[in-house]
Amino acid sequence: MAGNLLSVEGAYKRFGGVHALAGASLEVSAGEIVGLLGENGAGKSTLVKTLAGLHSLDAGTITLQGRPFSQGNPRSAREQGIAVIYQEPSLFPDLSLAENVFVGRQPTTGGRVDWRGMVSQTQGLFDGLGIDLNPLRPARGLSIADQQMVEIVKALSIDASLIIMDEPSAALSAAEVAQLMTVARRLKDQGRGVVYISHRLDEVTELCDSVTVMRDGATVATAAVAQIDTTQIVRWMVGREITEMFPKFDAEVGDVVLSVKGLTRAGVFHDISFDVRRGEIVALAGLVGAGRSEVVRAIFGIDHHDSGTVSVSGSVLRNGSPSAAMSAGVALVPEDRRLQGLFMPAAISRNIAMTVLARLRSRLLLRGISERRVATDWAGRLQLKYANIEDPVERLSGGNQQKVVLAKWLATDPALLIVDEPTRGIDVGTKAEVHRLLSEQAVRGLAVLMVSSDLPEVLGMADRVLVMREGRLVAEIARADATQESVMTAATISGALA
Numbered sequence: 241m242a243g244n245l246l247s248v249e250g251a252y253k254r255f256g257g258v259h260a261l262a263g264a265s266l267e268v269s270a271g272e273i274v275g276l277l278g279e280n281g282a283g284k285s286t287l288v289k290t291l292a293g294l295h296s297l298d299a300g301t302i303t304l305q306g307r308p309f310s311q312g313n314p315r316s317a318r319e320q321g322i323a324v325i326y327q328e329p330s331l332f333p334d335l336s337l338a339e340n341v342f343v344g345r346q347p348t349t350g351g352r353v354d355w356r357g358m359v360s361q362t363q364g365l366f367d368g369l370g371i372d373l374n375p376l377r378p379a380r381g382l383s384i385a386d387q388q389m390v391e392i393v394k395a396l397s398i399d400a401s402l403i404i405m406d407e408p409s410a411a412l413s414a415a416e417v418a419q420l421m422t423v424a425r426r427l428k429d430q431g432r433g434v435v436y437i438s439h440r441l442d443e444v445t446e447l448c449d450s451v452t453v454m455r456d457g458a459t460v461a462t463a464a465v466a467q468i469d470t471t472q473i474v475r476w477m478v479g480r481e482i483t484e485m486f487p488k489f490d491a492e493v494g495d496v497v498l499s500v501k502g503l504t505r506a507g508v509f510h511d512i513s514f515d516v517r518r519g520e521i522v523a524l525a526g527l528v529g530a531g532r533s534e535v536v537r538a539i540f541g542i543d544h545h546d547s548g549t550v551s552v553s554g555s556v557l558r559n560g561s562p563s564a565a566m567s568a569g570v571a572l573v574p575e576d577r578r579l580q581g582l583f584m585p586a587a588i589s590r591n592i593a594m595t596v597l598a599r600l601r602s603r604l605l606l607r608g609i610s611e612r613r614v615a616t617d618w619a620g621r622l623q624l625k626y627a628n629i630e631d632p633v634e635r636l637s638g639g640n641q642q643k644v645v646l647a648k649w650l651a652t653d654p655a656l657l658i659v660d661e662p663t664r665g666i667d668v669g670t671k672a673e674v675h676r677l678l679s680e681q682a683v684r685g686l687a688v689l690m691v692s693s694d695l696p697e698v699l700g701m702a703d704r705v706l707v708m709r710e711g712r713l714v715a716e717i718a719r720a721d722a723t724q725e726s727v728m729t730a731a732t733i734s735g736a737l738a
């Protein structure tokens with residue numbers, strides 16, 4: 241049955257030479273949660289942006305509640321009942337939550353803003369969804385998860401009939417994802433339609449009623465979740481079988497590359513000591529907030545430490561100096577790639593090659609040529625999806641932007657590669673590809689330190705698992721003993737396995 245709420249048919253959208261949408265369709269019924277799936281660059285966000293009024297289709301029809309949807313105007317899209325929640329919401333930090341919910345359309349009584357009405361309506365909507373936030377507090381300092389909740393409430397305040405979430409869970413902890421799912425189910429119970437985009441298939445099969453799978457801009461399959469399994473979904477997404485999710489090769493373990501001794505940053509992490517050797521992949525596991533990212537930031541010198549030492553290949557690194565770390569052969573692929581990893585308006589080639597070429601003192605012309613060569617080579621190895629290597633990085637899909645950051649650091653041929661959540665936002669096929677790459681580099685003698693909240697990834701890839709809890713290293717678990725249980729127990733229960 242065609243979706244009685246939303247129906248997109250035969251959607252086409254081209255950007256220059258890129259066919260972002262090439263025969264996409266999507267059906268959503270009232271009271272249904274549809275999972276929208278597809279590899280990086282498949283066209284999911286382009287479809288979403290069209291429904292948000294940011295793009296107009298070149299061809300195709302969109303029907304919303306039986307009426308033709310008027311395209312190309314964000315305000316009109318909202319008025320027609322579509323609300324979009326993005327991975328990183330953009331609230332006004334200094335406005336209260338109530339003001340953020342009603343921004344631009346505050347209720348008035350007798351020509352004056354009806355503050356009390358605004359606050360009580362916001363409170364009512366919070367209560368209705370079980371959200372525990374004060375409408376009077378400013379948005380500044382809210383977690384991403386809470387900011388998304390405010391966006392959802394905003395959608396409800398305009399009585400949106402269709403709520404689209406574009407990778408909302410990418411930066412959330414497990415508990416936050418659970419809350420998001422609860423809220424999504426309430427929206428469904430209220431008879432609204434929900435479109436949920438995620439690269440985490442387990443989330444999608446748990447939450448959604450049906451899935452729509454896109455590949456290369458076209459919709460290739462739609463099915464009820466109850467009638468399919470993840471293997472089938474993956475086959476639709478990538479058009480082939482993925483045989484090995486975690487390709488792990490035997491690497492010869494060599495000399496110590498990274499040695500961390502007694503590393504302490506007051507109030508953040510305490511007395512952290514461990515080594516990583518050539519050929520090893522060591523995972524730093526723990527709950528969000530355990531201090532893992534903070535430790536790797538200090539190792540790379542982005543943050544200072546108060547005491548202890550970081551040595552690479554035998555020499556102690558200068559405290560708080562990323563350039564010293566880089567000269568010693570350390571590369572860090574940061575967690576927040578948008579802010580720390582990429583220069584968005586610059587070319588893909590420039591972004592990939594800038595770190596490696598900064599070292600070469602070649603002439604300008606030669607530089608341009610080697611830049612393209614290095615970039616094209618790595619783009620190929622990571623299966624980057626792009627139109628022209630000179631295009632700005634901001635034009636790439638989210639997952640492809642992440643591949644550019646990985647390429648940029650792998651291109652420097654480091655002795656130690658630190659990766660913080662290396663496959664967040666990366667589709668299943670490429671994820672296996674990234675794992676294979678890390679594994680291969682380890683065989684070639686690279687030392688890898690990996691921070692990951694993805695437990696299967698940790699168990700699949702790591703030779704050793706170091707577990708942090710509340711700023712301390714509480715356990716070291718060998719690959720043979722690392723299980724979901726042993727890692728989670730160490731991460732959550734004090735006194736366990738210390």
Ligand SMILES: Nc1ncnc2c1ncn2[C@@H]1O[C@H](COP(=O)(O)OP(=O)(O)OP(=O)(O)O)[C@@H](O)[C@H]1O
Nearest residue numbers: 255260280281282283284285286635636637638639
């Ligand atoms: N404004 C734009 N200009 C040029 N190309 C674009 C633009 N927006 C998207 N594209 C291209 O369209 C294709 C689809 O991108 P889109 O962002 O829709 O993918 P996606 O399915 O959301 O991927 P991801 O899972 O990585 O977020 C990509 O090849 C992308 O580079």
Ligand SMILES: [Mg+2]
Nearest residue numbers: 284285637638
């Ligand atoms: Mg996207």
